[in-house]
Amino acid sequence: MDASNFTAELDRHRRYLLRVAQLQLRDADAAEDVVQETLVAALGARVGFTGRSSVKTWLTGILKHKIVDAIRQRQRQPVVVASFDEETDLDDFDPLFKDNGAWQAPPADWGDPENALSRQEFMSVMEICLEKLPPNTARVFVMREVMELDTEEICKELTITANNLWVILYRARMSLRECLERNWFADPARG
Amino acid sequence: MFHRLTHILSCKEATRLMSQAQDRPLGLGERVKLRLHLAACTACSRFSRQMAVMREALSRYRT
Numbered sequence: 690m691d692a693s694n695f696t697a698e699l700d701r702h703r704r705y706l707l708r709v710a711q712l713q714l715r716d717a718d719a720a721e722d723v724v725q726e727t728l729v730a731a732l733g734a735r736v737g738f739t740g741r742s743s744v745k746t747w748l749t750g751i752l753k754h755k756i757v758d759a760i761r762q763r764q765r766q767p768v769v770v771a772s773f774d775e776e777t778d779l780d781d782f783d784p785l786f787k788d789n790g791a792w793q794a795p796p797a798d799w800g801d802p803e804n805a806l807s808r809q810e811f812m813s814v815m816e817i818c819l820e821k822l823p824p825n826t827a828r829v830f831v832m833r834e835v836m837e838l839d840t841e842e843i844c845k846e847l848t849i850t851a852n853n854l855w856v857i858l859y860r861a862r863m864s865l866r867e868c869l870e871r872n873w874f875a876d877p878a879r880g
Numbered sequence: 881m882f883h884r885l886t887h888i889l890s891c892k893e894a895t896r897l898m899s900q901a902q903d904r905p906l907g908l909g910e911r912v913k914l915r916l917h918l919a920a921c922t923a924c925s926r927f928s929r930q931m932a933v934m935r936e937a938l939s940r941y942r943t
Contacts, residue, residue, distance in 0.1 A: 783892060790890025795923035802933040806940060815937055833903070834938040840903045851904075859899040866930055 695735055699728050702745050706752055708816065712831045713756050715824045723755040730755070753836045757846050760828065785863060796866070799874045811873060818868035822861055829854065830861035889917040894924045898931055 706727060710720035730751050731738075738747055785793055805811040819827055829847070832838045838846075844854055889897070894917045897910055906914065918925050 786890070786892040790892035792891050792923050796926040796930060798926060799930055799933060802929075802936070806933070806937055811937070812941055815941065834935065835941060855896075855900050855903060858903060859896055862899050862902075862931065862934065863895070865934060866927070869934070870930075 692735070696732065698744055699731055699748070702748050703728070705745065706748060709749070709752060709831065709835060710756060712816075712819055712835075713828045714759060715827070719759055723752065723759050726755050727752045749836060753832075753838070756836075761846065785867075797870055797874055799870070805873060814873050815865070815869060818865050818872065821868060822864055826857050826861050826864075829857045830865075833858060889913045891917075891921065891924055894918070894921070895927055898924070898928055902931065902935065 703724065706724045707720055710723050711717065714720050714723065727748060731748055734751075738744070742750075787793055799805075819831065822830065829843060832843050832846075833840070840851060840854055843849075844851055849857075894914060897906060897914050900906065901914075918928060
């Protein structure tokens with residue numbers, strides 16, 4: 690791939706990178722910055738791209754490091770640490786369940802999920818659901834599920850315990866599940 | 881005794897274990913309790929499939 694084709698190829702992934710960065714950083718300027726840095730780093734490392742993975746996967750790998758750096762810098766500011774504590778606070782009250790631990794509203798049948806997974810609108814709904822998560826929760830969840838960092842790596846980067854991490858991921862999954870069910874699967878035309 | 885299977889582990893506890901199973905290997909006792917619960921609970925069995933659907937959706941979002 691020559692340099693101008695390569696630049697065009699990078700540009701094609703710009704929107705995706707911005708969405709992932711925005712989900713993690715919740716700050717349009719900061720997201721723009723890390724994507725810019727990622728694209729510059731990718732251009733510089735063009736010869737290092739072997740074509741064994743897709744350009745998108747390769748870019749996601751670079752973006753991951755840039756985001757981790759940005760979060761690390763931010764974590765030195767105490768206000769972010771405080772909100773992290775808030776989101777990991779273990780409150781035993783959970784409105785999704787009755788006192789005896791049974792479901793308040795049992796999950797619906799999602800039918801054949803392949804119908805949903807192959808639709809672009811479903812992906813858009815999922816994106817909106819992710820954006821609705823509390824900021825730190827979204828960041829951790831995207832690190833785990835989209836960037837596929839392992840749990841140890843995330844705990845180390847964010848200096849949280851494994852238990853905190855499980856609580857955050859649990860809340861993220863419960864919330865995403867509920868949001869997808871309400872905004873997609875509950876519509877009989879789609880399920 | 882069958883109706884008591886869901887009392888070994890509540891739905892709330894079962895969902896926590898199913899979420900953690902995506903992030904760490906569950907212990908033998910946890911796996912057994914979860915399996916017994918799922919055998920008796922339709923709602924949590926749905927939940928279990930939904931976790932897999934969400935992971936698949938997120939992996940397609942990535943690629």
